[in-house]
Amino acid sequence: xxxxxxxxxxxxxxxxxxxxxxxxxxxxxxxxxxxxxxxxxxxxxxxxxxxxxxxxxxxxxxxxxxxxxxxxxxxxxxxxxxxxxxxxxxxxxxxxxxxxxxxxxxxxxxxxxxxxxxxxxxxxxxxxxxxxxxxxxxxxxxxxxxxxxxxxxxxxxxxxxxxxxxxxxxxxxxxxxxxxxxxxxxxxxxxxxxxxxxxxxxxxxxxxxxxxxxxxxxxxxxxxxxxxxxxxxxxxxxxxxxxxxxxxxxxxxxxxxxxxxxxxxxxxxxxxxxxxxxxxxxxxxxxxxxxxxxxxxxxxxxxxxxxxxxxxxxxxxxxxxxxxxxxxxxxxxxxxxxxxxxxxxxxxxxxxxxxxxxxxxxxxxxxxxxxxxxxxxxxxxxxxxxxxxxxxxxxxxxxxxxxxxxxxxxxxxxxxxxxxxxxxxxxxxxxxxxx
Amino acid sequence: xxxxxxxxxxxxxxxxxxxxxxxxxxxxxxxxxxxxxxxxxxxxxxxxxxxxxxxxxxxxxxxxxxxxxxxxxxxxxxxxxxxxxxxxxxxxxxxxxx
Numbered sequence: 001x002x003x004x005x006x007x008x009x010x011x012x013x014x015x016x017x018x019x020x021x022x023x024x025x026x027x028x029x030x031x032x033x034x035x036x037x038x039x040x041x042x043x044x045x046x047x048x049x050x051x052x053x054x055x056x057x058x059x060x061x062x063x064x065x066x067x068x069x070x071x072x073x074x075x076x077x078x079x080x081x082x083x084x085x086x087x088x089x090x091x092x093x094x095x096x097x098x099x100x101x102x103x104x105x106x107x108x109x110x111x112x113x114x115x116x117x118x119x120x121x122x123x124x125x126x127x128x129x130x131x132x133x134x135x136x137x138x139x140x141x142x143x144x145x146x147x148x149x150x151x152x153x154x155x156x157x158x159x160x161x162x163x164x165x166x167x168x169x170x171x172x173x174x175x176x177x178x179x180x181x182x183x184x185x186x187x188x189x190x191x192x193x194x195x196x197x198x199x200x201x202x203x204x205x206x207x208x209x210x211x212x213x214x215x216x217x218x219x220x221x222x223x224x225x226x227x228x229x230x231x232x233x234x235x236x237x238x239x240x241x242x243x244x245x246x247x248x249x250x251x252x253x254x255x256x257x258x259x260x261x262x263x264x265x266x267x268x269x270x271x272x273x274x275x276x277x278x279x280x281x282x283x284x285x286x287x288x289x290x291x292x293x294x295x296x297x298x299x300x301x302x303x304x305x306x307x308x309x310x311x312x313x314x315x316x317x318x319x320x321x322x323x324x325x326x327x328x329x330x331x332x333x334x335x336x337x338x339x340x341x342x343x344x345x346x347x348x349x350x351x352x353x354x355x356x357x358x359x360x361x362x363x364x365x366x367x368x369x370x371x372x373x374x375x376x377x378x379x380x381x382x383x384x385x386x387x388x389x390x391x392x393x394x395x396x397x398x399x400x401x402x403x404x405x406x407x408x409x410x411x412x413x414x415x416x417x418x419x420x421x422x423x424x425x426x427x428x429x430x431x432x433x434x435x
Numbered sequence: 436x437x438x439x440x441x442x443x444x445x446x447x448x449x450x451x452x453x454x455x456x457x458x459x460x461x462x463x464x465x466x467x468x469x470x471x472x473x474x475x476x477x478x479x480x481x482x483x484x485x486x487x488x489x490x491x492x493x494x495x496x497x498x499x500x501x502x503x504x505x506x507x508x509x510x511x512x513x514x515x516x517x518x519x520x521x522x523x524x525x526x527x528x529x530x531x532x533x
Contacts, residue, residue: 036524038454043503045533108533128525148523166505168521179509186506188482190447191532235532244509247480248473254482255444278532279447281482281504 006032006156008332009145010123011131011169013040015318016304017162018114019058019325024160025121027333032154033123034147036130040118041111045189045282046318047230047237049212050105054319058326059117063099067109069232070210071100074203078266080217080227081389085266096209104210104230104237106191134159134173134300141343142173142299158299158332158342162325165283165305175300176293179308181248182374183287185225187241188254190262192274196234202270203231214315217385219261221252224286224377226315227261229270236271238262241284243374254281284317285310286374289367295354296347301328309359313366320359327353368433379426383417444484448500456526460498462507463518470494474516477507502528 010021013035021033037043049072055062074091095101119125135144135153144155161170171178194202203211213229220226225242240254240261247254261267285291285308292308295301303309304321311320331350332342340346354360373380391410414423462485464474474494477486483500486507496517508519521527 036521038525038529041533042529043527043533045504045530106532108530111533130521130524164505166508168508168519178512181509184509186480186482186504237532244480244506247506248476248510251476251479253444253479253484255447255484259443276447276450278450278530279444279502280451280530280533281502281506283505283509 006030006124006154007336008032008158008160009034009154009156010160010162011145012162012164012304012306013037013111013115013118013125013127014044014162014164014304014321015111015114016306016321016325017160018111018118019322020160020162020303020329021118021123021125022058022114022121023326023329024332025118025123027329029333029336031123032156033118033125034129034131034145035125035127037127039112039127040115040125041108044107044111045280046107047189047228047239048105048107048110048318049230049315050103050110051316051319052099052101052103054322058322066113067105069104069106070205070208071095072102072104072212073205073209074211076211076213078213078215078217079385079388080215080219080264080266081386082218083265084389084393085215085217086385086388086392091211104212104232106232106235106237131163131169134169136173140298142297145169157336158301158347160325160328160332161300161302161306162304162321163306165285165308167302167306170300170302170306175297176302179283179285179287179291180245182243182245183285183291183308183370184244185241185284185286186244186247186254186281187239187284188258188279188281189237189239190258190276191278192236192238192271192276193234194236194271194274198273199231199234199236205231208233216381218382219257219264220381221250221257222378222382223247223250223252224374224381225257229267235277236274238267238271243286243377244283246377284312286312286370288312288370289360289363290370292363295351296344298344299342301332301347301350303328309363311362311366313369314362316362323357323359324354327357327359366433372429372433376426376429379418379422387414387417444482445500448483448502451500451502452529452531453499454526454529455499456523459523460496461520461522461527462496462498462501464494464496465516465518467493467516471511471514471516473511473514477511480510481507
């Protein structure tokens with residue numbers, strides 16, 4: 001299809017792929033980016049929250065023309081049982097700043113904008129093109145890709161794999177294993193449209209202010225999971241995700257969970273009367289530090305979700321994707337500037353630079369959290385939310401029971417459910433995994 | 436539950452845009468007489484309810500409503516139950532919002 005050779009081929013046009021292609025093209029490299037969707041964004045799914053800092057490093061003046069929905073001024077964490085939620089809310093007027101820190105975005109629209117920047121920087125972006133396999137020489141060095149276009153082979157010095165969480169090409173070529181079902185979550189999401197004034201009144205928002213609700217509890221039916229509600233300009237992104245291994249084990253349907261979450265009394269009023277315009281599903285890497293595969297080799301690097309770079313505790317994925325894409329591109333540029341070959345030895349620079357960034361430092365900090373939350377799912381996602389709810393109702397309901405009795409009842413319910421050793425152990429394990 | 440849920444998910448998929456590559460399913464189920472536990476689990480786990488058990492007890496797939504999440508690949512490709520590929524370039528689900 002394309003006779004010429006490229007300095008770099010970027011597979012995929014999500015956050016990581018666009019960050020890599022943009023950086024490479026700006027540095028003057030000859031870049032081909034391949035995307036299977038009809039445009040960049042048409043296959044991409046996220047909640048979605050955008051973190052300004054990481055995008056500013058790529059497009060400093062992005063606020064001028066990027067399709068942003070709302071800047072976030074309020075975060076709500078909910079612990080839910082079947083009829084109630086106990087919340088921790090943080091809202092600050094300081095988030096109404098000139099250069100806000102977090103925004104909600106709609107990925108299909110945002111990615112289209114991002115891709116335009118990539119094209120303006122000089123990269124060749126070829127959509128509606130599925131990459132079928134990596135081309136390797138006799139020594140296993142990646143030398144290009146084969147696409148589903150006619151005569152679809154194309155060569156390059158290095159291939160940047162930004163192919164997404166499932167990572168078909170890299171796993172098929174034996175560069176890394178397919179993610180394990182206990183290390184990925186399946187999330188389903190709907191887009192609920194409401195008149196802007198209605199949405200703003202329900203969430204107590206003015207102007208472009210936005211709010212986020214993230215919820216755990218009985219909504220995930222004892223599985224490791226989380227529900228989310230993000231406010232866009234005139235729509236709400238609402239969804240729920242749980243570990244794939246838990247779905248397989250329990251036989252729960254993802255859309256069944258989604259319906260129950262929507263019907264919860266704390267949620268139903270927020271979306272009442274909305275028009276649903278899309279239903280999407282996506283996998284999320286949840287394995288953390290211990291699930292990160294080999295990140296580079298002869299003629300290739302892997303970035304973003306394909307490299308399982310996701311901070312499940314802080315629910316940050318796209319900024320790790322953007323940062324890893326940018327760092328990989330910077331490493332490639334350095335190697336290229338020295339006129340060195342794209343060998344495994346030289347591309348180790350990418351890993352070294354990533355290790356020094358927040359990406360690896362954050363993931364390393366929480367390396368024990370996935371084990372704790374995945375194995376103890378029942379306690380953290382079912383038992384504790386129910387106990388907290390009971391404690392709250394016991395505290396608030398005035399029925400003539402002496403307060404000391406009420407305190408005893410609450411304390412006994414915790415002991416009965418988890419025992420003193422269990423409670424102390426859970427607190428200890430949580431503290432240790434968090435530090 | 437499952438019959439009711441199936442109806443609901445069809446209503447959800449109806450909202451989406453697709454460009455179906457007729458006659459070229461991107462995921463194929465390996466012929467079998469009895470489904471493995473992994474393959475069987477897909478009937479419930481697939482968020483687009485693409486997998487269904489037929490009257491003779493085999494699990495079949497219809498990929499038209501697939502949202503390309505990759506969950507079935509994670510569960511049933513290692514056991515060899517399915518053969519998984521992306522749709523051809525430009526085909527499949529076309530997200531408006533994503």
